Amino acid sequence: MAATIKDVAKLAGTSAATVSKVMNGSYSISRETVERVEQAMKELNYHPNMRARNFARQSGRNVIFVTSLGKDAGFLNPHMFEIMSGLEAALSEKEYALGIKSLSAKEACTYVKHVIDTKLADGLVIHASVISRELDEMVEEYKIPHIVIGMPDFPNHFCWIDIDNCLAGEMAAKYLLECGYQSLAFIGGREEDKISMHRLNGVLSVLNEHDVLIPKAYVQQGDSVCDSGYAMMKEVLLQKEQPDAIICANNYIAYGCVNALHDNNIEIPKQMGVITFDEYPFSRILKPMLSVVNIDVYDMGFQTGKYILMKIKKPNLHVQSYITLPSLIVRDSTKRKEEPPLYLY
């Protein structure tokens, strides 16, 4: 049987309480006893039993990340795991453990309450893919310590954080204008694709601000796949007047877009500038390598970790905000002038 706190106390000629204090770094213990206790621990090869400790402390020092995984999740949604990695790092720093639970939105509601009721974890990080109005009510009613990753698309009480995709759109547009491109087109996802829409909004707001007109046909909407990007780009090229730069809502569309430009012998970046969002999976693989407005999802996860720890400490805290700033990465697809401007955001 493994040694317990009592064994240590006995060997050190002291009480269990004192041993506990030593372990928890209490100041009111004399130098000597600390040494005696530590010596005893070493001799007995003592290790505190976390299950007992968690029980006594009424805290497990852990948080659970609730999301919807399933087959191919790793391939289809690497961002999720990037977030998870960041989250783990932040929690680890404060010696909190990270648990993972995969669920549907329907199941999530019951599960989240279960976690709190049964003290399975001190707090929850919930991916927006599993939230619902019901969950919102529950979380509100039972004051469940949580952070939602991703802005909910309905009125809610959640604490949530997200990336500012609108700002990312602004940055892309602003940068292209700075490069000297004069007429921009946007090829992106459909109305339901919130991320694409936010990026588009950012783009439009900049164009508006700079009094750059954008013909209807310069805003294309389609699926987020290569073929659709190809088709949308073709459509833009069909217009009488053509833009001199393209903003692609994501990497898949950008891939199709670049193919279409190649097939039409349009030179990037000279005849047409191309920019997209995110690094993944093609931006550095395509020829030319694509300039992007990148989003640091790892950092988003890290920040989330910080926040959930704060929430666990101070349950009243309320956040609803965009926390991670996009950043511009200039590559070869946007160098219009010989010397591209060193515009840093």
Added chain:
Amino acid sequence: MAATIKDVAKLAGTSAATVSKVMNGSYSISRETVERVEQAMKELNYHPNMRARNFARQSGRNVIFVTSLGKDAGFLNPHMFEIMSGLEAALSEKEYALGIKSLSAKEACTYVKHVIDTKLADGLVIHASVISRELDEMVEEYKIPHIVIGMPDFPNHFCWIDIDNCLAGEMAAKYLLECGYQSLAFIGGREEDKISMHRLNGVLSVLNEHDVLIPKAYVQQGDSVCDSGYAMMKEVLLQKEQPDAIICANNYIAYGCVNALHDNNIEIPKQMGVITFDEYPFSRILKPMLSVVNIDVYDMGFQTGKYILMKIKKPNLHVQSYITLPSLIVRDSTKRKEEPPLYLY
């Protein structure tokens, strides 16, 4: 304060022990009392405290997945997360929780022991990227319930499971021969790239078996990136005699290979068959879509979950094996004959 087992007992007019038995489905409780107890639980909105339960039972019903994450892990290594998803699913089925811990190989050694000493978890799943000889010794000495994902490349006592990449190589080669291709080349990673080497070995064994000769220049080794794939393919094309089919060790190399073939106006699959391994990230995006020998990493994770649960129950169990079979997915890059054979493995 939340209701405890005592409150339930009092309300149900029985003892805590009985309530406990009801919760744990003991057979020796009368129908009546069960109902009374359940009624009381409902009235009091009772939920068992897992921290107390874990403590009393001396088991946490959880396992920790130890691996090395860090920034861009989600993008660079989606397989890891695919495994994780499968693992979570298997554990979840048996109401076990999954924890995640990111560490370097150096830290892993200390950590793994710590987990067991302090009862942080019942078992560990360890990714091969963080194993070491030291860890092997430790795990052996302290009989730590574990499964390593990935075959260690040194003599060891670990319980490990892996994919059979050699078999995958065999399948690729066999299939190409079945298609009617007669001369195969392999472009892959360097000596250090074990996965590539295993695949190559599989290929060679089949060629050997079928008395197909393979010139030295038909086996190229380079980095696992697109450019290298391109260069290796070029090299092969430089030969006097050319193969009529190519096996690419992975998707990145395949991407470069396909580009090289395009640039040389070599038609796939007519003039040159192309096959690679894994679905990710390009196999379905390239033109033509690539035939692949796919590896179900999700399933590997799932199996791992099964095994670690068995190990927790029966610590003596020892596994060292390849558990997940590769499967052939036929697409457009290998249809040499009009009617390709329906060869199923």
Added chain:
DNA sequence: CTGAAAGCGCTAACAT
């Protein structure tokens, strides 16, 4: 079929 009682190993309030 049920209940009393003795833990599980650690923490924390309160004395001293």
Added chain:
DNA sequence: ATGTTAGCGCTTTCAG
């Protein structure tokens, strides 16, 4: 600065 004591909430033997 240290020890005493009383839990934390559930499980599990064992006696009835």
